[in-house]
Amino acid sequence: MSENSEAIREICDSIIKRVDRAYVAECGRKNEMPTKLWQMWIDSGLLAMGLPEEYGGAGGSLYDIILAMDLLHREALLLPLAVPNFMSREPLLRHGSEAQKRRYLPPTATGEEFFSFGITEADAGTNTFKIKTTAIRQPDGSFLVNGSKTYQTAFVESAHCLLVARTQPYDEKNRTAGISLFIVDTKLPGISATKMDIGMYLPEKNYQVYYDDVVIPADALVGQEGRGLSILFDSLNPERLLVAAMNVGQADYCIKRAAEYAKIRAPFDKPIGSYQSIQHPLARAKTYVEAARTMMYLAAEKHDRGENIGLEANMVKILSSEAFKMAAEIAMTTFGGAGVDVAQDILPFFIAAQNNTVAPVNNQIVLSYIAEKALGLPKSY
Structure with missing residues (x-):
């Protein structure tokens, strides 16, 4: 274990x-940000991890961030907001101008400001090529933005959004061309947002966001105009690992809760944990969780060496989401009818685990990608 890892474990133990x-669960029921937990991430220095010191960070790596996410989510101390905050740094670090780095990165380490991420659209879904939000360059160099985004986490609360938009029309022969990435001030005139009614117990809010003739300056563009898709994957691959850390952590929480309950629940005079119908699914879930966790950390190490992790990130996404689903389902089975009592704190994970097989990208698309890249099969999407 590295010195960094030891320090992170000590910090997480202190936060726990x-x-x-109970506090985070209450925030989840109200769909409110867990400000107390967020402040602990700030005060402890966890939020500054993974960002070079020259931009106000504490140094460290994606591995360090994932370790903290994993450890805290094992206790179900959910902080979904951390995902867009951390993932939005990657394209800026790799492709942003020096002015952009110095303006936008330091506040993400201090918590003074954080990013939301605008990519999903109602009519495009997983097919990012078909997004309709446009950013048209004007004679003075600025861009005029029109369109809408959906399922945007913490947009209203964020200071800036990393927005994916089309700067030229969709071309069937070259689908990747014309997609660009922008830093957008979320308080600009012409932007409106409606809170979505999401049936999940998450400590966050999601929004439908509308852009109506929103003018953004020329220096809002990140990297080269029209080449945003390749830049985008510098965010999406780390995102897969960040979400995986949340998945395996929450899966462990479900397994722990189910095992504890199975030891004392004895309607027929012996604990239900002595039944193989409970033991075997719990053991299988734990095995999948540890397999996902192992691959997650290996992928993080590879990323931190500067290697491409497209294939590994997607494999980890599949493994971790299925492990979480497996763990949540056997937890619900173990608790039986008591599982739908929100006070038992199992139902929120059961719902979240189902959702995480389709978010932030659905597992079918991920499997198609793996089939193409790992097995050499024809592209099917």
Whole structure:
């Protein structure tokens, strides 16, 4: 274990002692940001991890961030907001101008500002090539943005959005061309947002966001105009690992809760944990969780060496989401009818685990990608 890892474990242990699951669960029921937990990420320096010191960070790596996410989510101390905040740094670090780095990166380490991420559209879904939000360059060099985004986490609360938009029309022969990436001030005139009614117990809010003739300056463009798709994957691959850390952590929480309950629940005079119908699914889920966790950390190490992790990131996405689903389902089975009592704190994970097989990208598309890249099969999407 590295010195960094030891320090991160100590910090996470301290946070776990000072904030409990009950607080985060209550925030989830209200769809409110867990400000107490967020402040602990700030005060402890966890939020500054993975960002070079020259931009106000604490140094470290994606591996370090994932370790903290994993450890805290094992206690179900959910902080979904951390995902867009961390993933939005990647394209800026790799493709942003020096002015962009110095303006936008330091506040993501101090918590003074954070990013939301605008990519999903109602009529495009997983097919990012078909997005309709446009950013048309004007004679003075600025861009005029029109369109809408959906399922945008913490847009209203964020200071800036990393927005994916088309700067030229869709071309069937070259689908990747014409997609660009922008830093957008979320308070600009012409932007409006409606809170979505999401049936999940998450400590966050999601929004439908509308852009109506929104003018953004020329220096809002990240990287080269029309080449945003390749830049985008510098965000999406780390995102897969960040979400995987949340998945395996929450899966462990479900397994732990189910095992504890199975040891004391005895309607027929012996604990239900002595039944193989409970033991075997729990053991299988734990095996999948550890397999996903192992691959997740290996992929993070590869990323931190500067290697491409497109294939590994998607494999980890499949493994971790299925492990979480497996763990949540056997937890619900173990608790039986009591599982639908929100006070038992199993139902939120059961719902979230189903959702995480289709978000942030659906598993069918991921499997198609793996079939193409790992097996050499024809592209099917």
